[in-house]
Amino acid sequence: MKPANYPQQPSHLWEHFYQFTQIPRPSKQETAVRQYLLDLADKSGHRCQMDTEGNLVIYVPGSSGKEASPTVIIQNHLDMVTVKTTDREHNFETDPLTLQVCDGWLGADRTTLGADNGVGCAAAIALMTDPEVVHPPLELLFTVDEETGLGGALNLDASMLTGTLMLNLDTEDWHELYIGCAGGAGWQFSRSFSQEQVAREAECWQLTIRGLAGGHSGIQIHEQLGSAIKLLGEGLRGAPGLQLASIDVGVAHNVIPREGTATFVCDAGAGAALKQQLEALRERAVGYLPAADSELEMELVATRVDASLDEVDSMRLLDLIAAFPHGAQAYNLEQPADLVDISINLAILRLEQGELYLESSYRFFNEDQSLPLQHSVLALARAFDLEVTPDVGYPGWQPDFTSPLLEQGCVLHEKMFGHRPAVKAIHAGLECGILKSKKPDVDILSFGPTIRGAHSPTERLQIDTVEPFWQFLKQLLAEI
Structure with a gap:
């Protein structure tokens, strides 16, 4: 109406x-x-x-x-x-x-x-x-x-x-x-992880991140808006005995991810300390993120998990999140300071039943200038054993x-x-x-x-x- x-x-x-x-x-x-x-x-x-x-x-x-x-x-x-x-x-x-x-x-x-x-x-x-x-x-x-x-x-x-x-x-x-x-282009990445049954004494949790502004990965990338993928990876890093079961963050290659969830298991008795760590992370993040992200929430609730990655692969995945570039990479030397020459958006991350899927896109005015960024991302893919499918680019x-x-x-x-x-x-x-x-x-x-x-x-x-x-x-x- x-x-x-x-x-x-x-x-x-x-x-x-x-x-x-x-x-x-x-x-x-x-x-x-x-x-x-x-x-x-x-x-x-x-x-x-x-x-x-x-x-x-x-x-x-x-x-x-x-x-x-x-x-x-x-x-x-x-x-x-x-x-x-x-x-x-x-x-x-x-x-x-x-x-x-x-x-x-x-x-x-x-x-x-x-x-x-x-x-x-x-x-x-x-x-x-x-x-x-x-x-x-x-x-x-x-x-x-x-x-x-x-x-x-x-x-x-x-x-x-x-x-x-x-x-x-x-x-x-x-x-x-x-x-x-x-112009721009991007990639889709995938790999399979083995899973194992969750120990009976382990704690099972779901972490939900919400309240970020999100936005356009081109015209807003210079605003340094919070990434739900990056914050999720940072929030889980301190969990003792972490074993990831599922992750679901992001909606499209050209959208800065604003919310998402992860389910995982950790050592018995670790949940209370993890909640405190997440609250401390939220307070730190709100301190440096733009005002548009001031409604950031990190909610941890008990759930049920039957199978998950082991601790080694779980930490390997968190390392990938930490190492993957995201945001403005270079600014134009002649135009106003908010004109970005090169950027990259870590847009989508999914983990379901041991299958990992990740999507990222990058933008440039001069494609030659973006080659070092491309090489960096593809080097990460090799280091983390990811299969790479390039997306069709545009001039x-x-x-x-x-x-x-x-x-x-x-x-x-x-x-x-x-x-x-x-x-x-x-x-x-x-x-x-x-x-x-x-x-x-x-x-x-x-x-x-x-x-x-x-x-x-x-x-x-x-x-x-x-x-x-x-x-x-x-x-x-x-x-x-």
Whole structure:
């Protein structure tokens, strides 16, 4: 149900975004939301084309007087990250989101909102449905499966596109224009451990970590947000006679892990001391973690365990967690201090019935600069006898400060808002790099309204940035 105080203007954009929040759209399950777009295009009489991957292009002729203007590609992705808090009952495959407006922000009830990239999609559709918009010929490109590895863009049939100008609406800071993004890749690791029966006199426990903020592993990696995997490994290290039974932490390669559990056994009588150690660790961690992680909890409760790793393999696994790199690895020497050049996210760790699975992704602007990090991780994999499956990588988008589209955007921004925008590159995997590699002649500019907490249950959209974003988009198209 739409909140009573749901934003009203611009009406077309906000209505389309609301519909997006009511249609489930996890990665690889974009059929329903794509049908929504197809129905709108059919109603408007616009031609559509879809490739074998499921990427969709809607062709919108130029408005009166703009028919012969250069064609502009408007690019967004259909899928959203699906993360919720443990106390929230929500099925992202079937349930609509429950929206909330609070203190000028639009969010969802303990789930991701999907403003990344739903608000950009809504703006693109509004260009088609709002008769007052003056625009050149448009190719509205909606890609699929962005959040789980940019699969839609990687497999896009670029022959569907003719435009040589492109506006990507997938960045998250208003009054900033983006002209570059990081590339990335990653790995999946696995190995098998033998298990043994748990001694009758041993204590069995479950450790739960919750309350961390989590977030986007690209644009928030410099914030030094707490990692549930790292803290879990640190918390278990002091348990005498530790034997790990199971671990379940993390949800996706591009999400900083915010909560998880581990079950284990330890020496009889060790539980009370371990609880004190965990409380001391929590107090230390809150002392150095950012304020967003101040709700960190570490809960230890008795459980039942039948089989576990032995002590040697358990400590070996904790050593792997401690040694595995995580976070920002290098900062840009020319851009502002918060622009990360290289980062890595230790994203997922699972241990079940002796089977270990680990997933990690890394980002870079210059892939050559990331080679030492890659070599370090692969050396760890060899040292810990891990099988390695590389994930498909994607190229970065190298900044072009001489872009005519950039200059046009800067001049217009200053005219409309009284100051030039910040021009930046982003340490996240926008699809722009992939699309540029497929269409080298395209001139790209990226911008969007302000979003905070992307890829986490605190994701929220700053309402008063949407109207100026929309006006800027409309005027830029009117002047092309």
